Amino acid sequence: MELEVELLQALERADLPQMQKEVVHTHLFKHERWPWKQIVRPLLTQSAKVPGSMPYGKGEMPNPLLAAAPRKEASYASH
Incomplete structure (x- = not known):
């Protein structure tokens, strides 16, 4: 998957300390859900139009890297 390869390369180029690299890698590639910031809704x-206010919400979405990964088929014994 191209996105995964690009993210792995970017993580290497970032030259982070090992502990931080592991945290970023875990969040990108292992967590089933990613957080995202809701702006439009x-x-x-x-309800109250406050000048200069920028309301936002938080949401989650499935990790696209896991959703696109090939799934292992469950093997069932035939009877």
């Missing part, structure tokens, strides 16, 4: 649903 909170803007549309805010």
Whole structure:
């Protein structure tokens, strides 16, 4: 997968300390869900229009790197 390869290369180029590299790698490649910041929906649903305010929400989505990975088929014994 191209995205995975690019992220791994970027992680190597970032030259992070090993502990930080492991944290980033775990969050990118092992967690089933990724956090994301919601911007449009909170803007549309805010009730009080405060000048200069930028409401936001937090959401989660499936990790696209795991969702795109080939899944192992369960083997069933035939009877």
